[in-house]
Amino acid sequence: MSKKVSVFVGPGGVGKTTLAAASALLAAEEGKKVLVLTIDPSKRLASTLGIEGKTDATKVPGFEGPGELWASIVDHQKTFDEFVQKAANRSPGAEKILKNHLYRQLTTTLSGSQDFSALEKLYSSYLEGDYDLIVLDTPPAQHALSFLEAPAKIAALFNEGIARWFRDPKGEEAGFFQKIVGAGTRQVLKILEGLTGSEFIRELADFFRSIEGWQDRLRERTSAVHQLLVSDHTDFSLVTSFDRAKLLESEAFAREIRRGGYRLKTVLINRAFPQWFDAQETGPSAGPYKDLYEGFQGFYQHREKTIQDFSLRLKGEVQVLQLPELTERVYDLEGLRKVARILKKGGWS
């Protein structure tokens, strides 16, 4: 079994994948055996990590000790299928459901199913691997809990409730399931429209017959994943960027994470200031750039104050770190090392 888990959460595009990979690299440089599970990395980052087109954990090429750096992409459909196969004990029923149209549609279009597979992949890597640390990158989230609650929602969805919902889509359950399935429903139904009436009934019947077998397993798994996430083995880092709205949003995020019983260790404010500007340094004492430099200093001091107030409002034992906007994009090992050094200098541990 592995030892520790570090989860990076946050809204879209703020740098979760980059910072997850850089923190994994840092831990491996410090001698740990580390696995980073990434979601949708850019092509160049995926090729740097050596995971382009691969779904199993791969040793990152070009990384030389003292620890080990492994990486993997969370392949959504494959993770889901593996789960079903395990849950159904590799019985013939499992193969059948994997080909079922309804299953394929539900698992690819349901909101939350990406989150489910990320957590499922985390849990199976945790049990099967012997890593000192597993770093989990996550899909962009509007709310922290929408990610964390995904497995429970999926479990609920595959319970008898869904059967009821299909029988009576406007009934009592509708509000709840509409919310979960969201836009997915329309797509699911559209694909199913392509089937003839009898095919549809057969697929539907097969689907419910086969999921009966693994509902219990799904519930157990969901509760085991939850146990791991709220345990001492796991901590969370919230990535955000610097602007007033994003900071407010992260405060709400942070509260949600803590209220859920998870351990929020760090808030990372990414791209908080430009790399080329150091507010601590004294600028030119005369000449045309003096005023410009002072203007910048005033601007960044104001932002510094905003971040201090933000940290105070977060209270408790949360580390707030700022990272600069780098002048280059981060996609190779050198870039990741640079970010890792910045993390370390900022006190990341």
Ligand SMILES: Nc1ncnc2c1ncn2[C@@H]1O[C@H](COP(=O)(O)OP(=O)(O)OP(=O)(O)O)[C@@H](O)[C@H]1O
């Ligand atoms: N501090 C930084 N300075 C410069 N570029 C950065 C910095 N952090 C991230 N980037 C760049 O920003 C882009 C988005 O970063 P990244 O993919 O890590 O975000 P994300 O939160 O994972 O996005 P998504 O929510 O879409 O998964 C990438 O091209 C990355 O190289």
Ligand SMILES: [Mg+2]
């Ligand atoms: Mg990402």
